[in-house]
Amino acid sequence: MKTVPLKTVDVFTSTPFKGNPVAVVLDAAGLSTAQMQQIASWTNLSETTFVLPVTASSADYRVRIFTPGGELPFAGHPTIGTAYALLEAGMVTARDGALVQQCAAGQVRLTVENAPDGANWIAFDLPTLTCTALDGGQADQLLAILNTPLAPGASPHLVDVGARWVIAQLPSAEAVLACALILRG
Numbered sequence: 001m002k003t004v005p006l007k008t009v010d011v012f013t014s015t016p017f018k019g020n021p022v023a024v025v026l027d028a029a030g031l032s033t034a035q036m037q038q039i040a041s042w043t044n045l046s047e048t049t050f051v052l053p054v055t056a057s058s059a060d061y062r063v064r065i066f067t068p069g070g071e072l073p074f075a076g077h078p079t080i081g082t083a084y085a086l087l088e089a090g091m092v093t094a095r096d097g098a099l100v101q102q103c104a105a106g107q108v109r110l111t112v113e114n115a116p117d118g119a120n121w122i123a124f125d126l127p128t129l130t131c132t133a134l135d136g137g138q139a140d141q142l143l144a145i146l147n148t149p150l151a152p153g154a155s156p157h158l159v160d161v162g163a164r165w166v167i168a169q170l171p172s173a174e175a176v177l178a179c180a181l182i183l184r185g
Contacts, residue, residue, distance in 0.1 A: 002031075004026075004028065004031070004039070005027055006024070006026070006039075006043075007024045007085045007088075007089070008021055008022070008023050008024075008045075009021065009022050009084050011077040011084070012077065020046075021046075021081075022045060022047050022048070022077055022081035022082070023039075023043040023045050023049070024049050024051065024082050024085040025039065025049065026085065026086070026091065028050035028052050028064070029052060036064060036071075037070070037071070040067060041069075044068055045068075047072070048065075048066050048078075049065050049082045050063065050066070051063055051091075052064065055102065056107065058100055059100045059102035059107055060099045061086055061099070061102070062102040063082050063102070063103050065078045065103065072104075072163060073104035073105040073127075073162040073163070074103055074105035074127050074161060074162020075162070076124070076163075079124055080110075080123075082101070083110050083112070084120060087099075098110060099112060104162070105127040105161070105162030108124050108125065108126075109125045110124045110125075111123045111124070127161050129159065130160045131157050131158070132157060132160075133156070133157050134155065134158060142156050142168060146179045147178075148171070148178060149170075149171060150169060150170060150171070151169040151171045152171070154169035156168035
């Protein structure tokens with residue numbers, strides 16, 4: 001395997017080792033999906049990103065995002081950390097205070113502002129949201145996992161912005177706490 005430039009970024013903080021870390025491979029051209037997965041497993045961070053040449057002319061950079069177990073189409077702190085690493089390395093420059101990231105979820109617009117301390121403040125627009133009600137069988141599976149009823153009149157939904165979540169309203173705070181205990185085992 002070739003040597004790859006790797007940077008670890010501490011996202012959501014200006015204090016070292018107090019943020020949410022992400023590993024960023026600054027030049028992943030030539031790496032296979034299997035090699036990217038191997039590197040992500042090795043870093044053992046929640047996410048590792050891989051910067052690749054763009055395939056869309058409107059993007060400033062392209063990224064693939066991996067967890068130790070698989071690839072994600074989009075994730076928030078890896079998006080911010082990758083932009084930060086690329087800006088710091090001088091590999092991209094914000095145009096009119098913005099960057100465009102190309103990822104599996106599509107193109108994501110990032111806003112870049114200079115903070116009073118000289119750091120970059122980075123925010124992003126979420127990819128297009130889809131929200132789909134769970135069908136009866138899926139809702140039954142969710143109820144079996146949670147082992148609690150849902151709040152009356154509230155159907156569970158799948159929310160997808162690249163990363164996917166199931167959202168459901170439970171009848172009380174006590175029901176939420178009981179589920180947390182069950183899910184932790």
